[in-house]
Amino acid sequence: MDIREKSLEKHYEWQGKIEVTTRCEIKTREDLSLAYTPGVAQPCLEIQKDINKSYELTRRSNLVAVITDGTAVLGLGDIGPEAGMPVMEGKCALFKEFADVDAFPLCIRSKDVDEIVRTIYLISGSFGGINLEDISAPRCFEIERKLKEICDIPVFHDDQHGTAIVVAAALLNALKVVGKAIGDVKAVINGAGSAGIAIGRHLLNMGVKHLIMVDRFGIIREGDEGLNAAHADIAKLTNRDKLSGTLADAMKGADVFIGVSAPGIVSGDMIRSMADSPIVFPMANPTPEIMPDKALEAGAAVVGTGRSDFPNQINNVLAFPGIFRGALDCRASCINEEMKVATSYALASMIPDSELSADNIIMSALNKDVAKVVAQAVVKAARETGVARI
Numbered sequence: 001m002d003i004r005e006k007s008l009e010k011h012y013e014w015q016g017k018i019e020v021t022t023r024c025e026i027k028t029r030e031d032l033s034l035a036y037t038p039g040v041a042q043p044c045l046e047i048q049k050d051i052n053k054s055y056e057l058t059r060r061s062n063l064v065a066v067i068t069d070g071t072a073v074l075g076l077g078d079i080g081p082e083a084g085m086p087v088m089e090g091k092c093a094l095f096k097e098f099a100d101v102d103a104f105p106l107c108i109r110s111k112d113v114d115e116i117v118r119t120i121y122l123i124s125g126s127f128g129g130i131n132l133e134d135i136s137a138p139r140c141f142e143i144e145r146k147l148k149e150i151c152d153i154p155v156f157h158d159d160q161h162g163t164a165i166v167v168a169a170a171l172l173n174a175l176k177v178v179g180k181a182i183g184d185v186k187a188v189i190n191g192a193g194s195a196g197i198a199i200g201r202h203l204l205n206m207g208v209k210h211l212i213m214v215d216r217f218g219i220i221r222e223g224d225e226g227l228n229a230a231h232a233d234i235a236k237l238t239n240r241d242k243l244s245g246t247l248a249d250a251m252k253g254a255d256v257f258i259g260v261s262a263p264g265i266v267s268g269d270m271i272r273s274m275a276d277s278p279i280v281f282p283m284a285n286p287t288p289e290i291m292p293d294k295a296l297e298a299g300a301a302v303v304g305t306g307r308s309d310f311p312n313q314i315n316n317v318l319a320f321p322g323i324f325r326g327a328l329d330c331r332a333s334c335i336n337e338e339m340k341v342a343t344s345y346a347l348a349s350m351i352p353d354s355e356l357s358a359d360n361i362i363m364s365a366l367n368k369d370v371a372k373v374v375a376q377a378v379v380k381a382a383r384e385t386g387v388a389r390i
Contacts, residue, residue: 017089018096018105023059055128055331064103064129064324066091069116071136072159072194075285081107084134091133091158091320099321099371101328103131113139117146124151128328131320132157137194138230154327154335160198162316162323165340166362167199167258167281168206169347170314173361174302176353178277180255186210186275188254190247190289191261192220197234199258204237205337206344211238212250216261219243219250248273255279263287271298281305283314302358308365315365318347322374330379330388339381346377 024035033039043057055061066088070081088105095103106123110116120130130153132144140157147155156162175182187208189196192215200213213220213234220227221242222235243250247265251257252273259266259282266282266289274280280300282288285307292303292310304312323343327335350363350373363370382388 011086017086017093018103051125054125059102060126060128061331062100062102062328063127064095064101064131064328065106065120065123065127066095066103066131066133067106067108067120068132068134069108069111070134071111071139073134078136081109087134091131094317095131095321095324097321098317098368099325099375101321101324111139113142113146116143117150120147121150124153127153128331129154129156129324131324132159134159135194137197138228140194141197141230148334152333154324154332156320156323156335157194157198158316158320160194161202161335161340162319163195163260163283163314164198164202165319165323165343166314166316166347167283168202168341168344169318170281170304170312170362171203171256171258171279172206172344172348173351173356174279174304177356177358177361178279178301180277182207183209185255186212186253187256187258188212188214188247188250189258189260190214190250190265191259191284192231192234193260195260196258197230199260200234200238202340202344205341210240212243212254213238214247214250218246257281259283259289261289263289266290266295268294268298271295271300274299277301279303281314302361304361311359312361313365314362317365318363318370319343319374322371323378325371326375326378327382329375330382331390332378332382333387333389335378336381336385336387338385339378339387342377342381343374346373349373 025031026035047053047057068084068088070084071078073079073084073087085105085107092103092105095101108116108119144155144157189200192213200211220231220235221239221244248270251270253275255275256279261284263284278300279302280295281304282290283306288305292305295303304314306314
């Protein structure tokens with residue numbers, strides 16, 4: 001039985017990976033009166049007078065909505081909101097397991113941007129944060145942008161920013177291993193969807209100066225015809241030498257390759273064309289752009305993937321539980337760029353320089369200390385940038 005068959009069997013057994021449990025006892029008539037009517041009227045009236053009391057008198061202070069429209073679920077594509085529910089439940093289980101954050105899965109049966117935004121906004125008062133998940137590009141950019149404009153709680157599209165944050169943390173440590181500075185390297189990102197563009201923007205914020213984005217049509221260049229809005233925006237910040245051509249052209253002389261695209265599209269020759277001691281993060285799942293062993297054979301100095309069966313797994317679970325833990329703890333109004341950068345540095349710092357190696361650039365996704373360290377960094381950055389409310 002392979003992992004997919006075993007997982008299906010377990011899902012039949014579990015019949016859901018999360019459940020609701022009570023935090024109050026209801027065994028006596030007084031218990032019932034305190035938890036429900038008539039006693040519950042008093043906290044209702046307190047919240048009516050001051051809506052911020054909803055964080056103190058309900059579970060809102062520890063509750064995140066995990067929301068999808070089912071259009072970009074894992075590597076499965078547009079399979080529909082109901083079919084995305086197992087992933088959303090899994091995400092909720094990770095929130096609880098790694099950061100003790102209560103999370104609730106919500107699958108919206110719509111592909112209309114404004115309808116999705118309105119739906120999420122209308123229920124946002126029940127939650128302390130919104131985690132968007134598995135929404136296709138470029139709609140995901142617009143949905144997140146509009147929600148950030150109207151919501152007073154953190155809105156975070158994990159496929160974009162969680163991926164970017166962990167990639168940057170791994171890159172910081174990989175650069176130490178090969179002895180290169182982040183401001184000096186030429187980096188190539190293949191895949192200009194939600195994850196790729198977010199990685200690009202975050203690496204620019206982290207200090208990368210020479211960055212080339214590539215999609216299935218080739219190198220993205222400012223002024224090219226047919227660019228969508230997201231590609232046009234990132235083109236203004238990247239490829240300042242106005243290169244054109246294929247992925248192979250982009251990779252010549254590059255110090256860093258990051259793939260969030262398609263399986264098997266990078267060859268050994270392309271790795272050999274890179275600069276000395278190249279860093280290669282082929283993260284297409286389940287089959288990466290080039291298998292790690294092949295990348296190493298071709299001369300890669302450090303390799304990281306999205307897979308758990310090779311060293312240096314670049315996994316979003318290293319970021320999102322701690323990010324929301326910190327945002328909830330300080331009641332942040334948003335998750336800003338400074339909080340994301342702080343998270344990348346916090347993750348990278350968890351491995352002492354003396355323990356860094358080509359096979360050890362990022363913490364294990366199962367390390368339970370990660371969320372605490374990330375949360376502390378997020379709270380500090382939130383307070384320094386004035387978005388913390390407590």
